[in-house]
Amino acid sequence: MSALLRIGVFDSGFGGLTVLRALLPQMPAAEFLYVGDTARLPYGSKSQATIARYAVESAQFLVAQGAAYLVIACNTASALALDAIRDAVTVPVLGVIETGAASAAAISKSRDVLVLATDATVQSHAYAQACAAHGLRALEKSCPLLVPLIEEGWTEHPITDEVLRIYLEEAMQTARERGSTPDTVLLGCTHYPLLRPLLERALPPSMQILDSAETTAACVRHDLEARNLLPPESLSSLHAARGEDETPSPASRCRFFATDSIDKFQRLGSRFLGHSMQAVELMDLGG
Ligand code: DGL
Numbered sequence: 001m002s003a004l005l006r007i008g009v010f011d012s013g014f015g016g017l018t019v020l021r022a023l024l025p026q027m028p029a030a031e032f033l034y035v036g037d038t039a040r041l042p043y044g045s046k047s048q049a050t051i052a053r054y055a056v057e058s059a060q061f062l063v064a065q066g067a068a069y070l071v072i073a074c075n076t077a078s079a080l081a082l083d084a085i086r087d088a089v090t091v092p093v094l095g096v097i098e099t100g101a102a103s104a105a106a107i108s109k110s111r112d113v114l115v116l117a118t119d120a121t122v123q124s125h126a127y128a129q130a131c132a133a134h135g136l137r138a139l140e141k142s143c144p145l146l147v148p149l150i151e152e153g154w155t156e157h158p159i160t161d162e163v164l165r166i167y168l169e170e171a172m173q174t175a176r177e178r179g180s181t182p183d184t185v186l187l188g189c190t191h192y193p194l195l196r197p198l199l200e201r202a203l204p205p206s207m208q209i210l211d212s213a214e215t216t217a218a219c220v221r222h223d224l225e226a227r228n229l230l231p232p233e234s235l236s237s238l239h240a241a242r243g244e245d246e247t248p249s250p251a252s253r254c255r256f257f258a259t260d261s262i263d264k265f266q267r268l269g270s271r272f273l274g275h276s277m278q279a280v281e282l283m284d285l286g287g
Helices: 017-026 048-064 075-088 096-107 119-124 126-133 146-151 158-178 192-202 212-226 235-242 262-273
Strands: 005-011 030-036 069-072 093-095 112-117 137-142 184-188 208-211 254-258 280-282
Touching: 005 017, 005 048, 017 030, 017 212, 017 262, 030 048, 048 069, 048 075, 048 119, 069 075, 069 212, 075 093, 075 096, 075 112, 075 119, 075 126, 093 096, 093 212, 096 126, 096 184, 096 208, 096 212, 112 119, 112 126, 112 158, 119 126, 119 137, 126 137, 137 158, 146 158, 146 192, 158 192, 184 192, 184 212, 192 208, 208 212, 254 262, 262 280
Parallel strands: 005 030, 005 069, 030 254, 069 093, 112 137, 112 184, 184 208, 254 280
Antiparallel strands: none
16 A cells, blocks of 8 residues: 555444445545454443543554544444543544534434434433534434344344334334434444435434434545645546556555454455455454
8 A cells, every 4th residue: 555645444343344435435545444343342332441442452553554544433432432542642533423413413403313323322422412512402222232133244134124113113202202303313333324224114204314424424524624634636646656557446445454353354344345345454452
């Protein structure tokens, strides 16, 4: 990889590849390093101290590999470890909670938002706080069974459909009790964009689904622009910098690191990324 802008993307596992997938076309002349801490996934059921320790180790690894900007694609790490990561590295760090809340604020008319997330994210109330700062009321719903079902590849399975419908019904029951009328569902977990078809079928058409992957990619671009860090758009400048004749494929601009099975990362990861993956490198961050 040559060094134009190198962006590090971190997630507890494969889910952050949905964010990388959205970032690639937004920044055609940037290179990406992706860490999936698959050995220690899920983060969503762990304590704040553990999540912060794990996330800081991955962030430091990415910076040591040359990342000049970090995207914390993991909602759980963004909710519970963003300050710890920012204290531990010297490069700019963007999390997904604020970007999600800002995007919800831009589209919600009722000002009530339903946030679906892991248990740790919900317990942190990071989304509720970020939404409140934008004048939104957030109803946070923890959906602990969804990540394992998605990891299993059951994104269209009737059981996943049933589990999702139960969570949504519970959330809407709470909304009725609180007199809340959410018109926007914020997907506050890296994995949930893969359930979009099920969500669209389960939700009334009046409810909008906000995919944090898309909104994060747009925010990264704006933030890089504001910091004057955005590389030239033209792919020819990237080719010239690399001395290449051919247009590089999106995947050739990425290096992937996983802390557990390479095979599984390639198999599951390609579903999140949307195309097959180049070589994945095994890394050891300890226990
Ligand atoms: N990446 C996590 C998130 O976005 C979901 C998977 C996990 O629990 O580690 O919250």
